[in-house]
Amino acid sequence: MFAVRSEPALPTDRMLTASQKYGVLFQSDFMELEARRVVEVIMGTDSLKHVEPDDFIISMRSFQGGIEWCKLRGSTSFHYVMLRPVKHVWPPYFAHLLKSPTYIQALRRTTDLIRDGQELRFSNFAQVDLPVVPLDEQKAIAIFLDRETAKIDALIAEQEKLIARLAEKRRATISHAVTKGLNPYAPMKDSGVEWLGEVPAHWDIVRVKALSQFTTSGPRGWSDRITESGSLFIQSGDLNDSLGLELETAKRVNVGDDAEAARTRLSEGDVVVCITGAKTGNVALCESLPEPAYVNQHLCLVRPSEDVHGRFLALSLKSSVGQTQIELSQYGLKQGLSLENVRELLVTRPPRQEQEAIVEFLDEEAGKLTALALNAAAGVSLLKERRSALIAAAVTGQIDVRNA
Template identity: 45%
Template sequence: RGSVGRLPVALVRCYHFECNAQDAMASWRTMDVKETMKKNIAKKYRPYPAYRDSGVEWIGEIPEGWEIVRSKALFSHRNQKATSGEEQLTASQVYGVIPQSLFMEKEGRRVVQVITGQDILKHVEAGDFVISMRSFQGGIELSEYTGSISSAYVVLKPSQNVVQQYYSYLLKSTQYIQALQSTSNLVRDGQALRFQNFSQVDLPVVPIEDQQVIASFLDYETAKIDTLLAKYQRLLDLLEEKRSALISRAVTKGLDSNVPMKDSRVGWLGEIPEGWEITKLKYLAPLQSGYAFKSELFQNDGIPIIKMSNLKRGSLDFTEATFIPADKCNRDFALNDGDILLGMSGSLGETGSVGNYAVVNRKDTPCQLNQRVGRFRLTSALFPGFLLYFISSDSFSKPIMLDSIGTAQFNISPEYIGTISLGLPNQSEQRKVVSYLNRETAKIDALVAKVERAVELLKEYRIALISAAVTGKIDLREESA
């Protein structure tokens, strides 16, 4: 029970064999990953025979035969009103420019559609590019559909010298996005990119044959990378499921599968070991609500108050901390090393703030307990580690979810938390369960860290490969021969 080896064999093999490339990347962990990626790509693919300075910082040297022009020489501004009945499109950094109906299907949520006054929409032709509200962060999107789009967006009509698939990679490359970001401080203040911003970034003019070769190469190579990334993500999902099941079973069934069991008479608990006691949290660890500090006390330094946003599934994160003056602290809400905290308001689900938890570390103190965050006051009958694993298990989250069906935002009270039942073993067995889970979850967490590192390196490699290809740092013409 609890063995990582029970994960599906195919995905374990994916990790051990298909990811052998990550072994070669291991030495990069102490080096500049991006620079090392560039060097390794340069070793694998030959450069063009001759280069010259492009005069554009973000592009660097370009092959002989490539040119640099103003971007509006390659793309014109299509400022054309949509006609009645055109399909409404959505610009997405994930899917590109696609029909709103398809976007809603993929995302499982609705978007605002224009029913009346469709004359405010802009016309888009298949093969156009669209500058959206998110282009400042993720680049410019290619549309493979004809339709209409928000008037807040900028539609770019490509010239005959443009192979759309090549420029779809170029206009979403990291270097291009950084160049686009440098065109205006107004964008950083939340204003949209305009055609004028686009026009300020010069672009390469690449021979048509080269564009086609580069686009085909990147289609093939990025598809392979994306397939492997999807397998990695599936492995991460399975590891998380394994971890969750391991914890839930240990805190509800114990470690000995041969002990007699009894009906807990609590739906989500099912059977529990015969020697365990059914009780409620309020008798073992009543929850104390935080204090409603007045917002006028908030400042940029002083003593931090712990809000919902500071709870990060086990630990505290002070990236977005709020502080109060030391003389305004309340001793009844002063937090101590080892305190276990619980989020009591907000969204639901695995990443929601309701049920989110954290343990206060000595380095976190002094700090104060703010409203909508609770602190468990443990009695001697409950070992802290056992409570921590219990509140991270399905046996704790299920009753909360069952009580909140149909509610996107939810508040839970200390009184409600107190009504949640659990099976309680004696202190000795609680400690054994905690020791076992510490050991087994550490194994899973170590594997998760390795997979996440592999994902990070693959994503960096993908970025570096695209950059090298679209800026002419590697000659791919023989690759397609």
């Protein structure tokens, strides 16, 4: 049914990328969509292979999302395997079959070294039996699935737009509350900061260092002390997107009885900011600690002053105003934040009682928006499950689509 295409790239071929997210597209289009560059292969080398429309491409991620149907002519890296249809193949039908959950699971079972970065080869593909379906039935199934999955995809898109709108409204609600307050009639003053605008006249505009007892980061070298037991060791991945810490999944570390350990130990009410890596700028509040916990070197620990509500500070840093400053602190080739960058961030400082009122308001209002978003996300999950089940049933002949 399929054979390997191994023709060298033509001088006129454009480079293609096989993506689980977008399918097969030109590499330049992929970089534009992702707003990042990928490793480019110099044309004219032996490492490029020619691809024809209706070929199927096995990529290094096919064990996660199946095999991609190509509708373009171009070239790809030698890391990919090109499958050329030979007979009994209607490409739109196999586009669904080769990305169905049942097929992906079967493909995974052909190797036990996927997690070590082993590339999938034609030999893996050949180990999975494919159904031989009459072409007219393949066409009928493909037409049915194209129509029905388009309906489901439209519903998913609506829910995802709703989730995006709710997230934007949540961000706007937080930003307005921490910069303008809750009283719409309060006298205002110019903050003196162009991107902040007016703030309540009785509020102060200060830097993080002015409202914290101290700021520090975790010790270097403690990753060598990670163990099955010991104290909690909080790392970047333990900060969730809701100002919380995932203590249940945190690693553990052996801690010595020294000044460095005392300096980096978390206390309830501390604010934690990720200062390096993909989660740079993420913020969490340490609300409760069932046992001792310490931060690693990629996190900044901010201990608020007595007149500062830790959750108000965390919300301020997580707001669009705080995140804009964090983005501006990273420029050119500079990635990540220094402790000084965090200390110099500007935030508002209302009276303590007003901070508490704002926190209470945001917990209620943002909580409502979060609940709506979670309901929408649950709906998306159900729709995706239905989509997968529909494809699996149709491509294996469990649904009679002739009159559907």
